[in-house]
Amino acid sequence: MVLLVVAAILVVGAAVTGSWLFVTLAAAVAVLLGAAATKITHAEVLATRRAAATDRAQQAQAYRRLTEERAAENAAFRDHMSSTLAEKEATVSELEAALAAAHQRAARAVRLRGEEARRAVQAERHGEVLQTQLTDAEERAAEAILRVAELETELDAVRAELEAERSSAAAWRKAQSA
Template sequence: MPSSISRAPSTRAPAARRRQRSTRLTVAAGLIAISALVVLGAVLSGSWLFVTLAAGLGVVLGAAATRITHSELMDARREAARDRAEQAQAYRDLTVTRTAEQAAHTATMQARIAAHEHTIGELEIALTSAQKRAAEATRKRGAEARRADVAEQEGRGLTVRLDESEERAAEAIVRVAELEQELDVLRAELAAWQTTPARRHA
């Protein structure tokens, strides 16, 4: 944007210089044409005086045209050098601007990379912690599974012992019933035996 603004006045200045240059070259060409006409007129007149004066005037006019052409050439060179200097300055300004933009872009990208690396580091730490927790949970789950297996085996053993105890208890109940029946028989026999002698004594 600044370069376009700075070039706006220079577009009008070269146009004015080109008009001035064309005017100077026209004047130089006119002087040469006048000197040629004067020399030709003097030659046609046949007078050596006129020829001599015309030759002197032609030399003066030619020198003036040469001077104007040389001055115009030097102005053109200076203008070209000034244009090249302006272009070089514009390129330098553009280079400075692009360098600043590149530096800003590089700083932004470096900041983003640093932020991404920080985030990656945090994620790696979180992943390591999660892996440790998962390993600990797996270990605890294995221990609990082993304890559950042991408890299940112990439970099966207790069930077997309980069944055996219940079976023994049932057998004991049956045996107690049998003993009670035997006791009742013995009591009956004892009672019968005790009453029998009393009848005999009577």
């Protein structure tokens, strides 16, 4: 920028003098100074581009390292989650098996309880039948005892009559033999 300002001042000074030689020399110097300024600008642009490319390469390397770290973290996380998921699935399978076994035991217990209840009802009915039969047997036994007492009384009466008949037959035989 300084070179362009110097060239502009030189050209304006030469134009003011009005000399054709000064104007030509000032123009040549201005062209040389412009070329030098362009060369300097071009070098700065190239240096800036190189610095930017270096920065982009460093950023790319940093992103590559970061990506590698993230990939490693993701792999570790995936492995951890896979093992956790496998553990959970194994636990679920065990719990499902335990639940199925518990359902089977509960069904068996309900079935056995039903059978026991049915047996208890049958036993109660059988007990009622036996109670009725016992009551009937006791009534029959009481009737039989009564009948036995009546028969014993009747037997005693018949024996007494028989004894009386024998006594009378013996007295009659005695009277006949006498």
